[in-house]
Amino acid sequence: MIRSMTGFGKAEFILPKGKITVEIKTVNHKFLDVSLRLPVGMSIFEDKVKDVLQKNVKRGKLNINIAYDGALLKEGKVVIDGKTAKRYYVELSKLEKSLGLKNGITVKDLAALPGVVSYEIEEAKIAALWPSIKIALDRTLVKLRKDREKEGRALFVDLNTRAKKIKSLLNTIRSRAHLNIDEYRRKFNDRIKDLTGGRTIDIGRLEIEVAIFAKNSDIAEEITRLDNHLSNFCKTITETGEVGKKIDFIAQELHRETNTIGSKASDFKISKNVIDIKGEIEKIREQAKNLE
DSSP states (O other): OOOBSOEEEEEEEEETTEEEEEEEEEEOOSSEEEEEEOOTTOGGGHHHHHHHHHHHOOSEEEEEEEEEEEGGGGGOEEEEOHHHHHHHHHHHHHHHHHTTOOSOOOHHHHHTSTTTEEEEOOHHHHHTTHHHHHHHHHHHHHHHHHHHHHHHHHHHHHHHHHHHHHHHHHHHHHHHHHHHHHHHHHHHHHHHHHHHTTOOOOHHHHHHHHHHHHHHHOOHHHHHHHHHHHHHHHHHTTOOSSOHHHHHHHHHHHHHHHHHHHHHOOOHHHHHHHHHHHHHHHHHHHHHTTBO
């Protein structure tokens, strides 16, 4: 079943001395775009987390936040880079003097600057958290998938309804395709009579003109191709995985064939149905932007 790109998932994993919480929000995006926030000292997991995400989510903008609340945070140590703090102090003192300021630079000011104070936790202890993070991440992805599938089912109903409407409109076009030629024969015959004052016309000439028109306005091939694209569309919306781009491509092909039918047909009802089909196709393309 198709999945929406919009969804939410949140899960926890309880440790003997702590808790890991993973939260993922996803919205529409042309490609897969991951924005990841990790706890202090856990940047070593960035590649692993992204690898798991790429295997489970094919398209969408993902905002993922991983939080850790546990004893390990108390086992780290504060590291102060005195050389960096001194360089900041020297340059800031120059700036302060040039601006004529007299507020004075405090330790608090320096500690807030990048690279002055850091919090380090033993890497081996951090690395040992990965299995727990992976469990919490997997649980979150299960909930996210269910949420995306729920919205996907609603999208399926909408797309399937539009496909049925297009099918019905196409059947009407098919049933009236021959009238396109019959109507032209009648109008051409009347026009010739008007021009000749009602005298008998050359039937052979009339049939030649009608045959030329029939060749130029034959929409049988376009109807067949449109029907085939529609069948492919109905099959695709029952598939799983990354189908949004494929559906958008099929919609383009549906639009192409419909346009050609519209340009060839002179029957009013065919033209009206062509307009209605185009409207449904545009709605399909809008919905395709919501699909993974």
